[in-house]
Amino acid sequence: MTTATESPTDGAARAGRALAGLQHDRLTLDRVDRYLRGQHAGPYMPRTATREYRLLAQRCISNFLPMVVAAPSQALSVEGYHRSGAAADAPEWHSGWQANGLDARQAAVYRSAISYGHAFVVVLPDEREPGRPRVRGVSPRNMWTAYADPSSDEWPLYALxxxxxxxxxxxxxxxxxxERAVYPAVAxxxxxxxxxxxxxxLGVCPVRRFAAQVDLEGRTLGVVDPLIPLQDRINQTVFDLLIAQTYGSFKVRTVSGMTPPLKRDPETGEPVLDGDGNPMPRPVTMDASRLLMAPDTDTRFGTLDETPLGGFIESVEMSLRHLAVVSQVPPHYLLGDMVNLSAEALAAAETTLMxxxxxxxxSFGESWESVLRLCARVAGDETGAEDLASQVQWADAESRSLSQTVDALGKARQMLDVPARALWARIPGFTDTDRASWPQMAAEEDSAARLADSLTRAAAPVGPADA
Structure with missing residues (x-):
């Protein structure tokens, strides 16, 4: 199906442009995908490298990029959606969010957007139940969109x-x-x-972009691509460390001035000769349980010192700190050197991450609000579809103890006269579903308290003054 002003040829031409754009973007996105899965460019080594060298090159890959993506994505979790002026969750939260299992599936959208720079969410009416929205995420490796203004448009012109x-x-x-339909495509x-x-x-192309970072030219940038040179540097340093550890991390014992023992024929006692007619020496067995002795008076024993590994280890730690600075991930996430940090120190260390x-x-909140408004349109609820003041509610992931939070909220209640129920949403660890039952529970407790007070008053003995 085509629009009244668009011929099938025009639609195919736009789809062809989208295919060319997808092919172009995949060059960068596939590189990011390979590095996330540990398929890195190998370290430098000589052309004449042995099989043992190549084995160490495989073992030197130390993939820190998934942690760089996981650190911010694990701090992102939507736990509610309210329309303007409403205290309870909007209907589209249940029909669009909960019905599509987005509590669990939202994490995949964040990881993709943070890794590649952007991801997509598609909203369509269910084919069997037209009033029910179907919401699913799509990787940018599998989708390309066109915009009139890629830096600020809410919806694309078309998508493939x-x-x-x-x-x-x-x-x-x-x-x-x-903006009219969804078409099967064969490319x-x-x-x-x-x-x-x-x-x-739906009146719009039903694809919403989730952009981690977008500039005024509409270009998006993920956290992985700028870190690939640093990741390669870490791999090279670890490779050099493994080479030094394998070949030079132990002392080498030397012997000079000693005639080596020769292999002899067990029947004749004569020295065994090699192909060139030279006597073949017998291997000298040496370990910690043996004593070396030499019959020659000019024999001298010595050792060659091992190669210190501290410089390689310090170089790896320095590169990881550079990775932490560029990625805004706390260094202790990558180095694992967190020791006895208080809640205040931990919060300070995570300031840049937060x-x-x-x-x-x-950025993602605006995208989810667009998605949920479109879910309302699928359900035929134009009030929810046009509510531009609606907001998603994010879970609090900052490093604060529960006692600190409750103490701060209690002071806000006492010192600023903030209504107690207005502070319920600020208590971490609870969802809107949990909080929905609190008013009734509070009312029941108040009723029980009033009943108990009445019974206590009724059971109190009547004194002379009361008479």
Whole structure:
């Protein structure tokens, strides 16, 4: 299906441009994907490297990039969604969020967006239940979108989704989205063929971008790509450490001025000769349980010192600290040297990480609000679809003890006269589902307290003054 102003040829042309964009972006995104999975560029080594050298090159890969992605993504978790002026969760929270299992699936969107720079979420009506929204995340390796203004547009003009790139002579089936419908697409290396579309009735291309960082030109940047040179440097240093550890980390015993014992024929007692006619020496067995002796008076025993490894270890630690600075991840996350840190010291160490997380929350929060408003439109709720003041609620992941939080909230209640129930949402570790039952529980407790007070008064003995 095509729009009234667009011919099938126009739709195929836009899909072809999207295919070219996806092929271009995959060059960078696939590199990021390889590094996240530990498939790094190997360290430098000579062309004549032996099999043992190559084995050490495989073992030197120390992949710290997944931790750089996990640190901020694990601090991101949406736990509620409120419309403007409402205290309870909006209907689309249940029909769009909870029904699609996004409590668990939201993490994959954050990891993809933080790793690659952006990710996508698609919202469509269910084919069997048109009023029910279907929400799913899509990797940027499998989707490309076009915008009129890529830095500020909420919705794209169109989008192409392919589960993989077509190879030589092959095709890949996927989907093409625009503001009217979703079309089955078949792509080869150069063109995309669109089939009859299924109208979605949402009025926008139902693909929302989740951008970790986006500049005024619409370019997105993830946390992994800038760190690849540092990761390669760490791998090279670890490789050099393994080489020094394998070949030079132990003392070498030397002997000079001693005639080595020769291999002799057991029958004749004559020395055994090699192919060149030279006597073959007998291996000297040497370990900690043996004593070396030499019959020659000119024999001298000595040792060669081992190669110190401290410099290599310090170099690895320095590179990890550089990685921590560039990525805004606390150094103790990468070095594992956290010892007896108080809650205040831990919060101070995580300041830069929490600032980065706060930036992600602002960007991703706007994206989730767009997604949930579109879920309301799928359900036919135009009030929720047009509520631009709605907000998602993020779980508090900062390093503060519960006692500190409760103490601060208690002071806000006593000193600033903030209503107690307004502070319930600030208590960490609870979801809106948990808090929904608190008013009734509080009312029951108040009723029970009043009943107990009445019974106590009724059972109190009547004194002379009362008479």
């Amino acid at each position: 989704e392919l589960p993989g790139l077509p190879g030589a002579g092959g095709t890949v089936k996927g989907w093409f989205y625009d 080869d290396e150069e063109t995309v063929t669109l089939g009859p579309g299924r109208p979605h009735g 600032r980065m997380v706060a930036e992600f929350k602002r």
